Amino acid sequence: MVGHSTPPFFKRGPAPLAKLVFFVIVSLGLLVSDLNLRYLDAFRQGLSVLAYPLQMAAATPADFVRNASNYFASLVRLQIENKDLKARQLQGAERLLRLDQIEQENRHLRALLDARERQAVKSVVAEIMYTAKDPFSRTVILDKGAQAGIEAGQAVVDDAGVIGQITRVFPMQSELTLLTDKDQAIPVMIVRSGLRAVLFGSGNGLMELRYLAANADIQPGDKVVTSGLDGVFLAGLPVATVARVERDQAQTFARIPCLPAAGVEQFSHVLVLGQRESLPPRPPEPELINKGKSGKGRKARAGKE
Amino acid sequence: MQPTNRSSRILLPVKMWFVYLTLFVALFLNYIPTGHLPAVPDFVALVLAFWCVREPLKIGIGAGFVFGLLVDIGVGAAMGQHAFAYVLLTYAANELSRRVMWFTPVEQALHVLPLLFMSQVLMVVVRLMAGAEFPGWWMFFGCFVAALLWIPLHYVLLLPQYRPVERDENRPI
Numbered sequence: 001m002v003g004h005s006t007p008p009f010f011k012r013g014p015a016p017l018a019k020l021v022f023f024v025i026v027s028l029g030l031l032v033s034d035l036n037l038r039y040l041d042a043f044r045q046g047l048s049v050l051a052y053p054l055q056m057a058a059a060t061p062a063d064f065v066r067n068a069s070n071y072f073a074s075l076v077r078l079q080i081e082n083k084d085l086k087a088r089q090l091q092g093a094e095r096l097l098r099l100d101q102i103e104q105e106n107r108h109l110r111a112l113l114d115a116r117e118r119q120a121v122k123s124v125v126a127e128i129m130y131t132a133k134d135p136f137s138r139t140v141i142l143d144k145g146a147q148a149g150i151e152a153g154q155a156v157v158d159d160a161g162v163i164g165q166i167t168r169v170f171p172m173q174s175e176l177t178l179l180t181d182k183d184q185a186i187p188v189m190i191v192r193s194g195l196r197a198v199l200f201g202s203g204n205g206l207m208e209l210r211y212l213a214a215n216a217d218i219q220p221g222d223k224v225v226t227s228g229l230d231g232v233f234l235a236g237l238p239v240a241t242v243a244r245v246e247r248d249q250a251q252t253f254a255r256i257p258c259l260p261a262a263g264v265e266q267f268s269h270v271l272v273l274g275q276r277e278s279l280p281p282r283p284p285e286p287e288l289i290n291k292g293k294s295g296k297g298r299k300a301r302a303g304k305e
Numbered sequence: 306m307q308p309t310n311r312s313s314r315i316l317l318p319v320k321m322w323f324v325y326l327t328l329f330v331a332l333f334l335n336y337i338p339t340g341h342l343p344a345v346p347d348f349v350a351l352v353l354a355f356w357c358v359r360e361p362l363k364i365g366i367g368a369g370f371v372f373g374l375l376v377d378i379g380v381g382a383a384m385g386q387h388a389f390a391y392v393l394l395t396y397a398a399n400e401l402s403r404r405v406m407w408f409t410p411v412e413q414a415l416h417v418l419p420l421l422f423m424s425q426v427l428m429v430v431v432r433l434m435a436g437a438e439f440p441g442w443w444m445f446f447g448c449f450v451a452a453l454l455w456i457p458l459h460y461v462l463l464l465p466q467y468r469p470v471e472r473d474e475n476r477p478i
Contacts (some may be wrong), residue, residue, distance in 0.1 A: 027389035054332060
Protein backbone atom coordinates (compact mmCIF):
# COMPACT_ATOMS: atom_id res chain seq x y z
CA MET A 1 0.00 0.00 0.00
CA VAL A 2 2.69 2.43 1.01
CA GLY A 3 5.22 1.00 -1.42
CA HIS A 4 2.91 1.18 -4.41
CA SER A 5 3.04 4.57 -6.08
CA THR A 6 0.01 5.36 -8.23
CA PRO A 7 0.62 6.31 -11.86
CA PRO A 8 0.23 10.07 -12.31
CA PHE A 9 -2.96 9.70 -14.41
CA PHE A 10 -4.80 8.18 -11.44
CA LYS A 11 -4.26 11.17 -9.17
CA ARG A 12 -6.18 10.77 -5.94
CA GLY A 13 -4.71 13.48 -3.80
CA PRO A 14 -2.20 12.86 -1.04
CA ALA A 15 -1.29 9.32 0.00
CA PRO A 16 -3.50 7.78 2.73
CA LEU A 17 -0.66 7.61 5.18
CA ALA A 18 0.18 11.30 4.70
CA LYS A 19 -3.49 12.16 5.22
CA LEU A 20 -3.60 10.00 8.31
CA VAL A 21 -0.57 11.68 9.85
CA PHE A 22 -1.97 15.12 9.05
CA PHE A 23 -5.40 14.48 10.59
CA VAL A 24 -3.98 12.70 13.63
CA ILE A 25 -1.76 15.68 14.34
CA VAL A 26 -4.66 18.11 13.87
CA SER A 27 -6.99 16.16 16.15
CA LEU A 28 -4.35 15.70 18.83
CA GLY A 29 -3.67 19.43 18.63
CA LEU A 30 -7.39 20.10 19.10
CA LEU A 31 -7.49 17.74 22.07
CA VAL A 32 -4.58 19.36 23.83
CA SER A 33 -5.82 22.87 23.23
CA ASP A 34 -9.32 21.98 24.41
CA LEU A 35 -8.43 19.96 27.50
CA ASN A 36 -5.43 21.90 28.74
CA LEU A 37 -5.66 25.40 27.36
CA ARG A 38 -9.41 25.92 26.82
CA TYR A 39 -8.77 27.91 23.64
CA LEU A 40 -11.53 26.38 21.61
CA ASP A 41 -14.73 27.70 23.15
CA ALA A 42 -15.38 30.10 20.26
CA PHE A 43 -14.73 27.33 17.73
CA ARG A 44 -17.07 25.03 19.62
CA GLN A 45 -19.75 27.72 19.68
CA GLY A 46 -19.42 28.15 15.92
CA LEU A 47 -19.72 24.45 15.16
CA SER A 48 -22.50 23.98 17.70
CA VAL A 49 -24.69 26.22 15.55
CA LEU A 50 -24.34 23.55 12.86
CA ALA A 51 -25.10 20.68 15.19
CA TYR A 52 -27.87 22.45 17.10
CA PRO A 53 -30.91 21.61 14.91
CA LEU A 54 -29.95 17.95 14.84
CA GLN A 55 -29.39 17.99 18.60
CA MET A 56 -32.80 19.53 19.19
CA ALA A 57 -34.45 16.96 16.97
CA ALA A 58 -32.64 14.14 18.76
CA ALA A 59 -33.70 15.45 22.17
CA THR A 60 -37.36 15.20 21.20
CA PRO A 61 -37.73 11.45 21.91
CA ALA A 62 -36.18 11.96 25.35
CA ASP A 63 -38.57 14.86 25.96
CA PHE A 64 -41.45 12.69 24.89
CA VAL A 65 -40.53 9.89 27.29
CA ARG A 66 -40.11 12.38 30.12
CA ASN A 67 -43.44 14.06 29.47
CA ALA A 68 -45.28 10.80 28.91
CA SER A 69 -44.37 9.58 32.37
CA ASN A 70 -45.74 12.84 33.77
CA TYR A 71 -48.89 12.48 31.74
CA PHE A 72 -49.65 9.04 33.05
CA ALA A 73 -48.91 9.93 36.66
CA SER A 74 -51.92 8.84 38.61
CA LEU A 75 -54.40 11.26 40.11
CA VAL A 76 -53.86 9.87 43.59
CA ARG A 77 -50.14 10.47 43.43
CA LEU A 78 -50.67 14.03 42.31
CA GLN A 79 -53.17 14.65 45.11
CA ILE A 80 -50.72 13.33 47.71
CA GLU A 81 -47.97 15.45 46.25
CA ASN A 82 -50.23 18.50 46.26
CA LYS A 83 -51.15 17.98 49.90
CA ASP A 84 -47.51 17.56 50.82
CA LEU A 85 -46.51 20.72 48.98
CA LYS A 86 -49.28 22.72 50.67
CA ALA A 87 -48.15 21.55 54.08
CA ARG A 88 -44.57 22.50 53.31
CA GLN A 89 -45.69 25.86 51.97
CA LEU A 90 -47.50 26.57 55.24
CA GLN A 91 -44.46 25.59 57.25
CA GLY A 92 -42.31 27.83 55.12
CA ALA A 93 -44.77 30.72 55.11
CA GLU A 94 -44.30 31.51 58.75
CA ARG A 95 -40.53 31.72 58.32
CA LEU A 96 -40.89 33.71 55.10
CA LEU A 97 -43.08 36.27 56.84
CA ARG A 98 -40.44 36.79 59.45
CA LEU A 99 -37.67 36.86 56.83
CA ASP A 100 -38.67 40.27 55.48
CA GLN A 101 -38.51 41.82 58.86
CA ILE A 102 -35.22 40.11 59.69
CA GLU A 103 -33.65 41.22 56.41
CA GLN A 104 -34.67 44.79 57.15
CA GLU A 105 -33.16 44.52 60.58
CA ASN A 106 -30.01 42.92 59.17
CA ARG A 107 -29.58 45.80 56.75
CA HIS A 108 -29.90 48.35 59.53
CA LEU A 109 -27.47 46.55 61.74
CA ARG A 110 -24.98 46.18 58.90
CA ALA A 111 -25.31 49.87 58.16
CA LEU A 112 -24.64 50.60 61.82
CA LEU A 113 -21.58 48.39 61.79
CA ASP A 114 -20.46 49.91 58.49
CA ALA A 115 -20.09 46.42 56.96
CA ARG A 116 -20.51 45.57 53.31
CA GLU A 117 -24.09 44.84 52.39
CA ARG A 118 -24.95 41.24 51.71
CA GLN A 119 -25.42 40.72 48.05
CA ALA A 120 -28.85 40.03 46.68
CA VAL A 121 -28.55 37.85 43.59
CA LYS A 122 -30.85 37.48 40.63
CA SER A 123 -31.57 33.93 39.68
CA VAL A 124 -33.12 31.95 36.81
CA VAL A 125 -35.23 28.81 37.17
CA ALA A 126 -34.19 26.09 34.74
CA GLU A 127 -34.95 22.45 34.17
CA ILE A 128 -32.51 19.59 33.76
CA MET A 129 -33.22 18.14 30.33
CA TYR A 130 -30.93 15.15 30.17
CA THR A 131 -27.56 13.79 31.16
CA ALA A 132 -24.81 14.62 28.68
CA LYS A 133 -23.64 11.53 26.82
CA ASP A 134 -19.94 11.92 27.50
CA PRO A 135 -19.20 9.01 29.87
CA PHE A 136 -16.04 10.61 31.24
CA SER A 137 -17.66 13.53 33.01
CA ARG A 138 -20.73 14.15 35.12
CA THR A 139 -22.57 16.88 33.32
CA VAL A 140 -26.23 17.57 32.60
CA ILE A 141 -27.90 19.88 30.11
CA LEU A 142 -30.21 22.67 31.29
CA ASP A 143 -33.00 24.09 29.16
CA LYS A 144 -31.91 27.74 29.57
CA GLY A 145 -28.91 29.29 27.89
CA ALA A 146 -27.29 32.55 26.95
CA GLN A 147 -30.65 33.97 25.88
CA ALA A 148 -31.93 33.68 29.45
CA GLY A 149 -28.82 35.49 30.66
CA ILE A 150 -26.91 32.48 31.90
CA GLU A 151 -23.13 32.74 31.93
CA ALA A 152 -20.39 30.20 32.47
CA GLY A 153 -19.30 29.99 36.10
CA GLN A 154 -22.67 30.55 37.71
CA ALA A 155 -23.65 28.41 40.68
CA VAL A 156 -26.68 26.12 40.48
CA VAL A 157 -28.78 25.04 43.46
CA ASP A 158 -31.94 23.05 44.00
CA ASP A 159 -34.28 23.10 46.98
CA ALA A 160 -31.88 21.16 49.19
CA GLY A 161 -28.50 22.62 48.33
CA VAL A 162 -25.78 23.22 45.76
CA ILE A 163 -25.66 20.84 42.82
CA GLY A 164 -22.99 22.30 40.57
CA GLN A 165 -21.68 25.00 38.33
CA ILE A 166 -22.40 26.10 34.75
CA THR A 167 -19.39 25.23 32.60
CA ARG A 168 -20.53 25.88 29.02
CA VAL A 169 -23.26 28.08 27.64
CA PHE A 170 -25.02 27.59 24.32
CA PRO A 171 -27.68 29.94 22.95
CA MET A 172 -30.67 27.92 24.24
CA GLN A 173 -29.01 25.43 26.56
CA SER A 174 -26.25 25.29 29.07
CA GLU A 175 -24.05 22.56 30.45
CA LEU A 176 -23.99 22.06 34.21
CA THR A 177 -21.07 20.20 35.76
CA LEU A 178 -22.25 18.38 38.86
CA LEU A 179 -20.36 18.57 42.14
CA THR A 180 -19.67 14.85 41.87
CA ASP A 181 -17.57 15.38 38.71
CA LYS A 182 -13.93 14.53 39.23
CA ASP A 183 -12.72 17.97 38.16
CA GLN A 184 -15.17 19.94 40.28
CA ALA A 185 -14.06 21.48 43.56
CA ILE A 186 -15.86 23.79 45.95
CA PRO A 187 -14.60 25.65 49.04
CA VAL A 188 -16.65 24.67 52.06
CA MET A 189 -16.96 25.03 55.80
CA ILE A 190 -17.97 22.48 58.44
CA VAL A 191 -20.94 23.99 60.28
CA ARG A 192 -20.23 22.43 63.67
CA SER A 193 -16.56 23.33 63.97
CA GLY A 194 -16.19 26.18 61.49
CA LEU A 195 -13.34 24.29 59.82
CA ARG A 196 -12.61 25.44 56.26
CA ALA A 197 -11.83 22.87 53.59
CA VAL A 198 -12.18 22.09 49.91
CA LEU A 199 -14.67 19.50 48.71
CA PHE A 200 -13.81 17.52 45.56
CA GLY A 201 -16.03 15.31 43.45
CA SER A 202 -14.82 11.74 43.52
CA GLY A 203 -16.56 10.55 40.37
CA ASN A 204 -18.68 7.74 41.82
CA GLY A 205 -21.61 9.89 42.94
CA LEU A 206 -19.88 10.90 46.16
CA MET A 207 -17.65 13.77 47.18
CA GLU A 208 -14.52 13.88 49.25
CA LEU A 209 -13.02 16.36 51.71
CA ARG A 210 -9.33 16.41 50.94
CA TYR A 211 -6.28 17.85 52.67
CA LEU A 212 -7.78 17.74 56.15
CA ALA A 213 -5.31 16.57 58.78
CA ALA A 214 -5.89 13.13 60.27
CA ASN A 215 -6.71 14.70 63.63
CA ALA A 216 -9.08 17.36 62.25
CA ASP A 217 -12.24 18.03 64.25
CA ILE A 218 -14.77 16.26 62.06
CA GLN A 219 -17.39 13.57 62.68
CA PRO A 220 -19.72 11.51 60.54
CA GLY A 221 -23.00 13.40 60.08
CA ASP A 222 -21.41 16.86 60.09
CA LYS A 223 -23.12 19.31 57.76
CA VAL A 224 -20.93 20.93 55.12
CA VAL A 225 -21.86 24.34 53.67
CA THR A 226 -20.22 26.69 51.18
CA SER A 227 -17.74 29.10 52.67
CA GLY A 228 -18.10 31.69 49.91
CA LEU A 229 -14.35 32.27 49.70
CA ASP A 230 -14.27 31.56 45.97
CA GLY A 231 -16.44 34.50 45.03
CA VAL A 232 -18.74 32.22 43.02
CA PHE A 233 -20.92 30.40 45.50
CA LEU A 234 -22.78 32.37 48.16
CA ALA A 235 -21.75 31.52 51.69
CA GLY A 236 -23.89 29.16 53.75
CA LEU A 237 -25.52 27.01 51.06
CA PRO A 238 -25.75 23.37 52.14
CA VAL A 239 -23.48 21.12 50.10
CA ALA A 240 -23.03 17.73 51.71
CA THR A 241 -23.06 15.60 54.83
CA VAL A 242 -19.99 13.74 56.04
CA ALA A 243 -20.64 10.04 55.48
CA ARG A 244 -17.71 8.61 57.42
CA VAL A 245 -14.22 9.53 58.49
CA GLU A 246 -11.35 7.14 57.85
CA ARG A 247 -8.31 8.06 59.87
CA ASP A 248 -5.20 6.12 58.95
CA GLN A 249 -1.99 6.67 60.89
CA ALA A 250 0.08 5.93 57.81
CA GLN A 251 -1.46 8.85 55.89
CA THR A 252 -1.07 12.53 56.57
CA PHE A 253 -4.66 13.32 55.64
CA ALA A 254 -7.93 11.72 56.65
CA ARG A 255 -10.14 10.18 53.97
CA ILE A 256 -13.58 11.74 54.31
CA PRO A 257 -16.28 10.72 51.81
CA CYS A 258 -19.36 12.95 51.82
CA LEU A 259 -22.91 12.49 50.57
CA PRO A 260 -24.31 15.36 48.50
CA ALA A 261 -27.12 17.27 50.24
CA ALA A 262 -29.00 18.16 47.08
CA GLY A 263 -30.45 15.73 44.56
CA VAL A 264 -27.28 15.96 42.50
CA GLU A 265 -28.02 12.92 40.37
CA GLN A 266 -31.76 13.54 40.03
CA PHE A 267 -33.77 15.30 37.40
CA SER A 268 -35.69 18.31 38.61
CA HIS A 269 -35.99 22.03 38.46
CA VAL A 270 -32.96 23.97 39.54
CA LEU A 271 -32.11 27.58 40.30
CA VAL A 272 -29.20 29.20 38.48
CA LEU A 273 -27.87 31.90 40.80
CA GLY A 274 -26.66 35.16 39.30
CA GLN A 275 -23.01 36.16 39.32
CA ARG A 276 -21.79 37.50 42.63
CA GLU A 277 -20.24 40.91 42.67
CA SER A 278 -16.49 40.70 42.80
CA LEU A 279 -14.96 40.43 46.23
CA PRO A 280 -13.02 43.36 47.66
CA PRO A 281 -9.47 43.46 46.28
CA ARG A 282 -6.76 41.56 48.08
CA PRO A 283 -4.77 43.60 50.55
CA PRO A 284 -1.37 44.62 49.16
CA GLU A 285 1.59 42.42 49.94
CA PRO A 286 3.36 43.66 53.04
CA GLU A 287 6.58 45.56 52.41
CA LEU A 288 8.48 43.37 54.87
CA ILE A 289 8.73 40.55 52.38
CA ASN A 290 10.32 42.79 49.80
CA LYS A 291 12.83 44.15 52.29
CA GLY A 292 14.19 40.69 52.91
CA LYS A 293 15.14 40.29 49.26
CA SER A 294 18.05 42.34 48.10
CA GLY A 295 18.32 44.00 44.73
CA LYS A 296 15.00 43.78 42.95
CA GLY A 297 12.67 45.19 45.63
CA ARG A 298 14.99 47.99 46.49
CA LYS A 299 15.56 48.90 42.88
CA ALA A 300 11.82 48.97 42.22
CA ARG A 301 11.25 51.25 45.15
CA ALA A 302 14.10 53.47 44.10
CA GLY A 303 12.50 53.73 40.67
CA LYS A 304 9.22 54.85 42.20
CA GLU A 305 10.88 57.54 44.25
CA MET B 306 -27.21 -13.56 -2.31
CA GLN B 307 -25.36 -10.95 -0.26
CA PRO B 308 -23.08 -8.75 -2.35
CA THR B 309 -19.50 -9.44 -1.41
CA ASN B 310 -16.55 -9.69 -3.78
CA ARG B 311 -17.08 -13.44 -3.98
CA SER B 312 -20.75 -13.30 -4.89
CA SER B 313 -21.54 -12.58 -8.52
CA ARG B 314 -24.08 -9.92 -7.75
CA ILE B 315 -23.51 -6.59 -9.45
CA LEU B 316 -24.56 -3.45 -7.60
CA LEU B 317 -25.48 -0.05 -8.97
CA PRO B 318 -22.87 2.65 -8.24
CA VAL B 319 -23.25 4.28 -4.87
CA LYS B 320 -24.81 7.73 -4.65
CA MET B 321 -22.79 10.08 -2.50
CA TRP B 322 -25.86 11.93 -1.22
CA PHE B 323 -27.10 8.65 0.19
CA VAL B 324 -23.78 8.06 1.95
CA TYR B 325 -23.94 11.48 3.61
CA LEU B 326 -27.62 11.05 4.41
CA THR B 327 -26.92 7.81 6.27
CA LEU B 328 -24.02 9.47 8.09
CA PHE B 329 -26.28 12.29 9.24
CA VAL B 330 -28.94 9.81 10.34
CA ALA B 331 -26.24 8.04 12.37
CA LEU B 332 -25.22 11.40 13.82
CA PHE B 333 -28.85 11.97 14.81
CA LEU B 334 -28.93 8.57 16.53
CA ASN B 335 -25.71 9.43 18.38
CA TYR B 336 -27.20 12.72 19.57
CA ILE B 337 -30.19 11.04 21.23
CA PRO B 338 -29.57 11.69 24.91
CA THR B 339 -29.39 8.18 26.30
CA GLY B 340 -27.28 9.38 29.21
CA HIS B 341 -24.94 6.77 30.59
CA LEU B 342 -27.00 3.83 29.35
CA PRO B 343 -24.70 0.84 28.73
CA ALA B 344 -24.40 -0.92 25.38
CA VAL B 345 -25.51 1.98 23.20
CA PRO B 346 -23.52 1.53 20.00
CA ASP B 347 -21.61 4.35 18.36
CA PHE B 348 -23.68 4.60 15.18
CA VAL B 349 -21.44 7.12 13.44
CA ALA B 350 -18.38 4.90 13.89
CA LEU B 351 -20.32 1.94 12.54
CA VAL B 352 -21.67 3.70 9.44
CA LEU B 353 -18.30 5.34 8.76
CA ALA B 354 -16.60 1.96 8.97
CA PHE B 355 -19.22 0.50 6.65
CA TRP B 356 -18.76 3.08 3.91
CA CYS B 357 -14.98 3.09 4.31
CA VAL B 358 -14.97 -0.66 3.73
CA ARG B 359 -17.44 -0.49 0.82
CA GLU B 360 -16.17 2.66 -0.90
CA PRO B 361 -12.53 3.25 0.03
CA LEU B 362 -12.03 5.58 -2.93
CA LYS B 363 -14.96 7.83 -2.16
CA ILE B 364 -14.99 8.24 1.57
CA GLY B 365 -12.17 8.20 4.04
CA ILE B 366 -10.17 10.06 6.62
CA GLY B 367 -11.52 13.55 5.88
CA ALA B 368 -15.10 12.48 6.49
CA GLY B 369 -14.01 10.67 9.65
CA PHE B 370 -12.44 13.83 10.97
CA VAL B 371 -15.42 16.09 10.21
CA PHE B 372 -18.01 13.69 11.64
CA GLY B 373 -15.78 13.10 14.65
CA LEU B 374 -15.82 16.81 15.40
CA LEU B 375 -19.61 16.93 14.99
CA VAL B 376 -20.01 14.06 17.46
CA ASP B 377 -17.64 15.75 19.90
CA ILE B 378 -19.74 18.88 19.92
CA GLY B 379 -23.11 17.21 20.17
CA VAL B 380 -22.11 14.80 22.89
CA GLY B 381 -20.17 17.33 24.95
CA ALA B 382 -16.93 15.35 24.75
CA ALA B 383 -13.49 16.89 24.56
CA MET B 384 -12.90 18.52 21.19
CA GLY B 385 -11.00 16.13 18.93
CA GLN B 386 -11.64 13.01 21.01
CA HIS B 387 -13.98 11.31 18.55
CA ALA B 388 -12.21 12.95 15.62
CA PHE B 389 -8.94 11.29 16.62
CA ALA B 390 -10.55 7.89 17.05
CA TYR B 391 -12.52 8.12 13.79
CA VAL B 392 -9.49 9.23 11.77
CA LEU B 393 -7.67 6.06 12.76
CA LEU B 394 -10.82 3.99 12.32
CA THR B 395 -11.46 5.23 8.79
CA TYR B 396 -7.83 4.75 7.83
CA ALA B 397 -7.84 1.17 9.09
CA ALA B 398 -11.19 0.44 7.42
CA ASN B 399 -9.95 1.85 4.10
CA GLU B 400 -6.80 -0.24 4.26
CA LEU B 401 -8.72 -3.39 5.23
CA SER B 402 -11.44 -3.01 2.62
CA ARG B 403 -9.77 -5.14 -0.07
CA ARG B 404 -9.52 -8.04 2.36
CA VAL B 405 -12.82 -7.64 4.19
CA MET B 406 -14.91 -7.56 1.02
CA TRP B 407 -14.13 -11.21 0.30
CA PHE B 408 -15.93 -12.40 3.41
CA THR B 409 -19.58 -12.99 4.23
CA PRO B 410 -21.32 -10.32 6.33
CA VAL B 411 -20.90 -12.28 9.57
CA GLU B 412 -17.17 -12.65 8.99
CA GLN B 413 -17.01 -8.99 8.00
CA ALA B 414 -18.60 -8.10 11.33
CA LEU B 415 -15.82 -10.05 13.05
CA HIS B 416 -13.28 -8.00 11.11
CA VAL B 417 -14.92 -4.71 12.02
CA LEU B 418 -15.32 -5.51 15.72
CA PRO B 419 -11.62 -5.01 16.56
CA LEU B 420 -11.65 -1.70 14.69
CA LEU B 421 -14.64 -0.40 16.66
CA PHE B 422 -13.14 -1.73 19.88
CA MET B 423 -9.86 0.01 19.07
CA SER B 424 -11.62 3.33 18.55
CA GLN B 425 -13.28 3.00 21.98
CA VAL B 426 -9.97 2.11 23.61
CA LEU B 427 -8.29 5.10 21.96
CA MET B 428 -10.92 7.46 23.35
CA VAL B 429 -10.58 6.00 26.85
CA VAL B 430 -6.80 6.24 26.72
CA VAL B 431 -6.88 9.84 25.51
CA ARG B 432 -9.31 10.93 28.21
CA LEU B 433 -7.57 9.02 30.99
CA MET B 434 -4.31 10.69 30.02
CA ALA B 435 -6.08 14.02 30.34
CA GLY B 436 -7.10 13.09 33.88
CA ALA B 437 -10.71 11.94 33.54
CA GLU B 438 -12.19 9.18 35.64
CA PHE B 439 -12.56 5.68 34.17
CA PRO B 440 -16.27 5.35 33.37
CA GLY B 441 -16.45 1.57 33.77
CA TRP B 442 -16.29 -1.44 31.52
CA TRP B 443 -19.86 -1.03 30.33
CA MET B 444 -18.76 1.50 27.76
CA PHE B 445 -17.04 -1.25 25.77
CA PHE B 446 -20.26 -3.24 25.32
CA GLY B 447 -21.39 -0.74 22.71
CA CYS B 448 -18.95 -1.97 20.08
CA PHE B 449 -20.17 -5.57 20.38
CA VAL B 450 -23.72 -4.39 19.77
CA ALA B 451 -22.43 -2.33 16.85
CA ALA B 452 -20.71 -5.37 15.35
CA LEU B 453 -24.00 -7.28 15.59
CA LEU B 454 -25.73 -4.40 13.82
CA TRP B 455 -23.28 -4.74 10.93
CA ILE B 456 -25.26 -7.69 9.57
CA PRO B 457 -28.65 -5.93 9.11
CA LEU B 458 -26.81 -2.76 8.14
CA HIS B 459 -25.15 -4.62 5.31
CA TYR B 460 -28.59 -5.15 3.82
CA VAL B 461 -30.20 -1.79 4.67
CA LEU B 462 -27.42 0.51 3.49
CA LEU B 463 -26.97 -1.35 0.20
CA LEU B 464 -30.68 -1.42 -0.58
CA PRO B 465 -30.59 1.57 -2.98
CA GLN B 466 -27.83 -0.14 -4.97
CA TYR B 467 -29.61 -3.44 -5.52
CA ARG B 468 -31.22 -4.18 -8.82
CA PRO B 469 -33.54 -6.96 -9.83
CA VAL B 470 -31.83 -10.27 -10.35
CA GLU B 471 -32.11 -11.37 -13.96
CA ARG B 472 -30.96 -14.81 -14.70
CA ASP B 473 -29.08 -15.07 -17.98
CA GLU B 474 -27.37 -18.35 -18.70
CA ASN B 475 -25.16 -16.87 -21.40
CA ARG B 476 -23.78 -13.99 -19.32
CA PRO B 477 -20.40 -14.89 -17.79
CA ILE B 478 -21.13 -13.14 -14.43
